[in-house]
Amino acid sequence: MTATAVPSRINVPASFVNYQVDVAYDEMFVSPGMPRDHYRTLQQTLLKLAPEELRRSQQAADLAFLYEGITFTVYGSKEGTERIFPNDLLPRIITSAEWARIEKGLTQRLTALNLFLRDIYHEGRILSDKIVPRELIYSCKHFRREMRGINVPRDIYVSICGTDLVRLPDGQFAVLEDNLRVPSGVSYMLANRKVLKRVFPTLFRDYGVWPVDHYPRALLTTLKSLAPDHCGYQNGPTTVLLTPGVSNSAYFEHTFLAQQMGIELVEGRDLLVHNNIVYMRTTAGLRRVDVIYRRVDDDFLDPLCFRPDSILGVPGLFNAYRAGNVTLANAIGTGVADDKAVYAYVPEIIKYYLNEDAILPNVPTYLMANESHRKQVLGNLDQMVVKAVGESGGYGMLIGPHSTAQQRVEFKARIMADPRNYIAQPTLALSCAPCLIDGVVESRHIDLRPYILMGEKTTLVPGGLTRVALRRGSLVVNSSQGGGSKDTWVLREPESGAQLLEEVRTELGSVEPELVRELPRENRTA
């Protein structure tokens, strides 16, 4: 599965001169020079534009991001360094058939994971039945003993989830990571869409793309549906978004979502707990808070219960939560289910609770705590990706093919010192998509993070964040590691062209025939 590049230059006009197709699945081309049906219109549009024009569009978009302050903070560099999140102008296009499968697969997965979380914090049936080893759960640093026996509204622990999907060389989507704690990035999905609609208005309209703008409203509905029982129906629960503050890397997103939902953005110091009731300090006095969409990690939520040195949290919050006086979304302790070693068991977890096979497969994963797995991996470190189980954001990773001998020796020592803390996966050839690099189109590796909301009902906004490894050949898409993102279009059209025409005709009524003919048609690829 290793991505050994077999470059083959495509014989096409200027914009595509640097485009390479290798063993990885290419989102745009079936074979060099031969675009997939649903990418054909995009390609034709690009061929009509001069590199100069493309470069200008990209600059205009970058400037829009800078002025609007759509930035993130990089940790470890000069304090408070704000960077714009690089946006790539070319959309990533997903057909309706592909999306239907993703939607079904993710709903199944999250349903099972919520059942799993309820189970391990209550009876622990799955542990007694030895499907998932007990010591694996209890040794997970995100397992919260404090949560045992606590009931959460609707038994939903994870109500906001952003799962990372990759497309393998055979064209199948697979799950790379579940992000069940405080997934971020959704604001970039919305910002990318806004910018793209400005840059390619006609293309966007002609393609027939599902909108994503309703995400904030869906999020608010989800949060409200998880309100504690005491909330009257009259004015609805008081819902707030708890942010660690302005120096957090996702602060832009926190402000954006709070604004879009029309709820207060609070910091720990705005809240206080009295008699197990949470209040916020307002100019009109104290006001009771019912639902908290928290973007603060478990560890920092309550200094009385978790890390005592936290100044981001609210003393007494956990007791108020345990008393059922306030809802936290996501619940505390969800990190145990996105531990990268627990991840390896998710297909069995799905089977156990739902008696179904996983619709979206995992990628092969080796547990370093398992001796035979470990032996196999340590012998082939240069072909593996090694990850620390509790980390995210691309930190604590070894990418075998791009590593030095020195780094491999270091990682080997780390694995031997604490095998439970590491897993390994074969280096995946992430799929490639066309990206605009300095005015010409080049191919870069991408992944996909759709966002799932689970409350009274489950909502997936069609699309998600497509992250791009902007450095040539790189497989790391994280924003903190030089990644960017692009807009993701999920096409509306049904399977066959005839049906499409039918629908368009009924939708538009007296539409001109030529117009209808120009609409792109899709061929299923799966």
Added chain:
Amino acid sequence: MRAPRNFYVPAFQREAGMLSRVADSLYWMGRYLERAEHTARLVNVELNLWLDQSPELGAGRWRFLLEALRAPEVAGPVDPTQLVNTLVFSRRNASSIVSCVAGARENLRHVREQCSSRMWEQLNRLYLGVVDRHPEEEWFLKSHDFFLFVLEGAYLFHGITDATMSHGEGWQFIQLGRYVERADTLTTLLETHFKRMTRTFEGAVEGADYLEWVGLLRGCAALEAYCKRYTAEIRPIRVAECLLLNPDFPHSIRFAVDRINAALNLIGDLTERRAKLPTRIAGRLRAQLSFSQIEEIMAESVPAYLQSIRNECAEIHAAIHGIYFDYSIDAELAS
């Protein structure tokens, strides 16, 4: 103007009050931006006047400028380049234009979700336009465009604010900060000026003095408004009346105090806690200004009168802080 509000019953009533921290940030955002605007205007006017004067006289002007802006004093001879840099660019001086713009932006950044995106965009644009500039020697001789950029940036921001933000509590806190700062900076400027211009205030002024009084009016963006009302004949008593008591002119103390009053009353209504203390002090100050005659003030000591106004402004600030931003939780829970 407020009557219709009382008859109107909203179909959907949100709970009263906004986060204290947010109100605090909006208030300070208003103050910082007003200070940046004031400093930009004043330094621009001074640089202009400086060109009209002999070098010896010029040196004295700089000290006056420092005092009028309440900047730290400089010992020994004043180097204009360095001084302008301190007032305009220095990040060590918390009241320099760049520091103020950065302060305003930082405050708004903490409460971004409260303002419209256009407001944030404009303030961000202003910030990006002034930050990280490394001016060359004698930059100040061709600095007009820079000051214009700051002034217009601030005007545009306030225009966008008025046009795109709901004129509710948050907006009122911005106004409150803006006009508390205006009353305070104006008072300081006038105080410095009247202390220095000790010659008679009767009759029209001529020569070098004329330039000083015109400079004062310009520094308050008031020259045109003054001329419209009193003609181009500059009499100190009229200047004082224009800048102290005129209820219509935006850069008069009376006008600023009126706005402070209006904002405090509305905030009091919206938060359902009639803020007795700040409203009372502001009301008293307003009454004092609206029932005063300029002749009476001039007969007494003008600087003393101004200083009492400045003290009242400080009291209003402290009262706002204690009632809305940093009140005692225990007292609140007990009630």
